[in-house]
Amino acid sequence: MKRRLEKIIEGKLISNSLWSNKIEQDCKNQNVFLAIRDNRIDLYHKGGKLFTYDSNGFKTHLKYASVISSNGKDYLTEAELSDYKLASDFESNYLRIKENCSNYSGIEASGVSEIYHKHSYLSDSNVVVLDVEISFESLKQENNQDRIDILLFNKESKTLQFVEAKHFSNNEIWSRTTPKVISQIKRYESQLSKRKNEILSEYIDYIKVINGIFNIALPEPEELDDNVTLLIFGFDNDQKKGRLKKLIFQNNEYTGLKNYSIGNIKKVVTGNLWNAKVL
Structure with missing residues (x-):
């Protein structure tokens, strides 16, 4: 049982745009809970582990990250499906990833x-x-x-x-x-x-x-x-x-x-x- 975080990991977290633009304020608003592990951070939301962060950066579960980039439509036909792609970054799809996380708890x-x-x-x-x-x-x-x-x-x-x-x-x-x-x-x-x-x-x-x-x-x-x-x-x-x-x-x-x-x-x-x- 270790509860430590090397300074270099802490520094990388603080300088990361996903942290500074999204997660930090969510933690302060108590929408996300940050927990320290052994040179790793676990971030919880609505009972699920939203992200982990370590020396390799942020990671999330595949089922949370499976988000289709939206063009404003809530429904699409089968023919339209090929024109869509999975989200390619965490920051711009942060709200959808949080939503998915809460649905699996x-x-x-x-x-x-x-x-x-x-x-x-x-x-x-x-x-x-x-x-x-x-x-x-x-x-x-x-x-x-x-x-x-x-x-x-x-x-x-x-x-x-x-x-x-x-x-x-x-x-x-x-x-x-x-x-x-x-x-x-x-x-x-x-x-x-x-x-x-x-x-x-x-x-x-x-x-x-x-x-x-x-x-x-x-x-x-x-x-x-x-x-x-x-x-x-x-x-x-x-x-x-x-x-x-x-x-x-x-x-x-x-x-x-x-x-x-x-x-x-x-x-x-x-x-x-x-x-x-x-x-």
Whole structure:
């Protein structure tokens, strides 16, 4: 798990016209979320990875880039098709690529995006989303990697907190015995326990890069919450009083696990998510 970016890559990014003309302002407006990897930047939009950027420049998925250059017409005949060509550059087709990206996202990734598009580290919130889709090399042979959905950062307490997000329809949270998500959360918490110093060190570097790119002054993290919060969303009031209450709130297997449940993910307040209670 590395969170660094060589200065030469940072410099090339800042001087790139796609960045300066399109993406930079979208990040500041929280329409795009920028995350640092190992000498690579991942850019997220509406739950999808819009672009990556490394020493070779910008890249996007083929399904996002498959955009026909338009002459103002929304419909064309088969005979007209041969007169059209695929878009040949990212910048002039940026809006269409973003549109395609948003159309391919899964329900949980889209849900997470509702949080980072309102509460990114560029927002005025005290508790901000610092990173998403955080991958660790697995501590167990049967899993190649562990991936946690959200990393929150409390700027006042300078503390990091990981969150795993599950939609109400996800069968990993449902069982009359032990739901699969329980072992998942325990595995993640084992990662945090064993790698606490490494995680703090990497995110100190991460924040230095973020501060440099956006000319801001986020404080460096000093603490890491040992517990992973389980965020459950996407249910109505009847489901909350029924299945959610019976199979989660009243399920002894969830005892001791931090949980925050909310029907409408768009209404998440990061301060409340941060203060999630133990079941």
